[in-house]
Amino acid sequence: MMKMLTGRVRSDSDNGRIINVLGYDPAKNELEIRYLAGIVPQENNLDVELSVSQNLYIYSKFYGLPHNVASRRISELLEFMELTEKKEARIRELSGGMQRRLVIARALINSPHLLILDEPTTGLDPQVRQAIWDKMRMLKKTGVTIVLTTHYMDEAAQLCDDLIIMHKGEKILQGHPRALISKNLETYVLEILNTDVFSTIEAKGFRTEETAGRLMLYGDRLSSLETVTEPLNAGDFFLRPVNLEDLFLKVTGRNLHD
Amino acid sequence: MTEAVLPQRIVTTPPPLAYRLYSVWYRHIRVYCKHLISNGFPPFVEPLFFLAGVGLGLGHYVGLIDGTPYLLFLASGMIAPSSMFTAAFECTFGTFIRLEFDKAYDGMVSASITVTDLFVGEMLFVGTKGFFFTLAVMSVFTVFGLVPSYFAILTPLVGFFAGMMFGALSLFVTSFVKTINHFNFFLTGCLTPMFFFSGIVFPITNLPEWIQWVSEVFPLTHSARLIRACCLRQFSSLLFFDILFMVAFTIVFGYLAVSRLEKRLIQ
Numbered sequence: 001m002m003k004m005l006t007g008r009v010r011s012d013s014d015n016g017r018i019i020n021v022l023g024y025d026p027a028k029n030e031l032e033i034r035y036l037a038g039i040v041p042q043e044n045n046l047d048v049e050l051s052v053s054q055n056l057y058i059y060s061k062f063y064g065l066p067h068n069v070a071s072r073r074i075s076e077l078l079e080f081m082e083l084t085e086k087k088e089a090r091i092r093e094l095s096g097g098m099q100r101r102l103v104i105a106r107a108l109i110n111s112p113h114l115l116i117l118d119e120p121t122t123g124l125d126p127q128v129r130q131a132i133w134d135k136m137r138m139l140k141k142t143g144v145t146i147v148l149t150t151h152y153m154d155e156a157a158q159l160c161d162d163l164i165i166m167h168k169g170e171k172i173l174q175g176h177p178r179a180l181i182s183k184n185l186e187t188y189v190l191e192i193l194n195t196d197v198f199s200t201i202e203a204k205g206f207r208t209e210e211t212a213g214r215l216m217l218y219g220d221r222l223s224s225l226e227t228v229t230e231p232l233n234a235g236d237f238f239l240r241p242v243n244l245e246d247l248f249l250k251v252t253g254r255n256l257h258d
Numbered sequence: 259m260t261e262a263v264l265p266q267r268i269v270t271t272p273p274p275l276a277y278r279l280y281s282v283w284y285r286h287i288r289v290y291c292k293h294l295i296s297n298g299f300p301p302f303v304e305p306l307f308f309l310a311g312v313g314l315g316l317g318h319y320v321g322l323i324d325g326t327p328y329l330l331f332l333a334s335g336m337i338a339p340s341s342m343f344t345a346a347f348e349c350t351f352g353t354f355i356r357l358e359f360d361k362a363y364d365g366m367v368s369a370s371i372t373v374t375d376l377f378v379g380e381m382l383f384v385g386t387k388g389f390f391f392t393l394a395v396m397s398v399f400t401v402f403g404l405v406p407s408y409f410a411i412l413t414p415l416v417g418f419f420a421g422m423m424f425g426a427l428s429l430f431v432t433s434f435v436k437t438i439n440h441f442n443f444f445l446t447g448c449l450t451p452m453f454f455f456s457g458i459v460f461p462i463t464n465l466p467e468w469i470q471w472v473s474e475v476f477p478l479t480h481s482a483r484l485i486r487a488c489c490l491r492q493f494s495s496l497l498f499f500d501i502l503f504m505v506a507f508t509i510v511f512g513y514l515a516v517s518r519l520e521k522r523l524i525q
Contacts, residue, residue, distance in 0.1 A: 003525075006368070007524070008367065008368075008523075008524055008525075009524065009525045010524060010525070022267065022268050023267025023268060024267060030372065031272045031370050031372060032270055032272060032370075034272075034367075034368065034369060034370045034371075035270055035272040035370035036268055036270055039368040041364065041365075041368060043361060043364065045360075045361035045362065045364040045365035045368075046365060047285070047289075047360070047362050047365060047366075048360050048362070049289040049292070049360070049362070050285075050288070050289065054288065058281075058284070058285045058288065059369055061281040061284055061285070062273075062278070062281050062282075062366065062369035062370060062371050063272075063273065063369060063370055064272070064273030064277050064278075064281070064370075106365075107368070110369075110370075113268060
């Protein structure tokens with residue numbers, strides 16, 4: 001789907017729907033879109049034959065940036081992505097997190113109006129994830145529109161002002177994450193993890209869900225869920241506010257989708 | 259979609275075609291020049307070995323070919339394959355690695371570069387390599403007194419267009435290849451016979467007629483004929499057909515290669 005926005009994948013049927021990116025149609029104006037938008041693909045496709053700073057420099061050439069503008073932009077971006085120390089390093093010497101940061105820096109070289117990220121933090125450690133989120137928030141403040149796909153609901157909850165939940169290619173829900181949660185879910189969920197006590201639970205009055213290893217009770221009042229936990233041992237349950245993941249699973253189902 | 263939700267178009271001017279081609283070309287030059295010594299070594303040395311081995315050894319028994327001493331005949335022929343081999347290796351193994359293993363093209367077309375820019379720029383790069391390889395071999399032979407005419411100064415130009423021609427052919431081949439081992443069919447099945455039956459080591463005029471016709475289809479025959487004409491100052495109006503062949507071949511195979519590779523990069 002992300003590749004359709006930038007003309008890398010063409011729609012296979014003329015279904016009458018128009019894709020419009022910054023006023024351009026990807027099928028006709030791929031150059032204009034890619035000139036205005038920075039793209040962070042799923043895969044870190046950096047140029048392994050070039051060093052860190054050369055990767056950014058060659059990319060600046062693709063956008064036609066003059067040499068002095070490019071050099072200034074490159075040192076700014078290396079600083080911003082905390083890669084200055086690595087500027088002469090070869091790509092293969094970088095960790096996964098560094099490569100990811102460099103791909104994001106590369107996407108920012110032409111000061112894009114729109115930043116498109118395809119699963120930006122998949123496979124990264126928590127420090128890098130948090131760092132990337134911070135950078136995204138900083139970019140948002142400077143007026144860059146960010147479009148990202150993710151499988152991580154915490155990432156979506158952290159970054160998105162407008163969220164679309166998609167399932168089998170169809171839009172299911174759209175809105176601000178918090179608004180979506182409050183509209184579609186109760187406030188709290190009690191997860192009971194000890195399968196032996198399932199039968200003793202008084203679940204009346206709550207919406208329940210059961211999986212192979214867990215029984216979940218959803219409710220709006222914390223105190224009434226706490227009452228249910230009273231006879232249970234400390235490790236047998238987990239009481240928490242609902243989150244976006246609960247919503248996602250509710251609307252797309254718990255079955256595995258490949 | 260209703261009109262109201264369509265965003266306002268931001269007016270913008272991506273770099274023009276010539277600049278985009280230049281930027282792709284520049285990327286390849288930059289990478290190539292990182293290993294200039296090891297990359298630049300073969301064109302200077304390889305033809306000397308061949309010339310010494312075949313020219314001095316075999317040449318002793320051959321004498322004159324079309325009125326030209328065999329060593330001069332061979333030297334003027336040996337300039338042409340250098341641009342063929344450099345372009346062919348670059349646009350088979352090099353291109354395939356960038357396409358399938360390094361994913362370098364995926365990264366490049368995320369910028370404001372089209373797939374056409376990518377491969378035409380690459381053809382210009384192998385043209386440039388052809389220019390310098392031809393220049394290198396021609397210079398070495400000149401030092402050894404094997405290039406009698408000043409018109410040899412034109413040979414790098416032929417080398418440039420030959421590089422683009424073989425680049426186009428090799429990209430076309432690469433567009434079919436699924437695993438890197440398939441290139442052996444091309445290198446051994448096409449380039450090797452081309453090397454021997456393009457009038458480089460011996461004239462094709464004494465071969466059976468059908469081989470002569472096949473030879474006229476080989477692109478190397480035409481670039482070799484032009485280069486030999488420059489080196490030995492044996493010009494004739496028939497050379498226009500060689501130029502025409504090279505131009506047409508480059509355009510046809512370049513077009514086919516780019517459109518096939520585009521399908522591979524854009525789903």
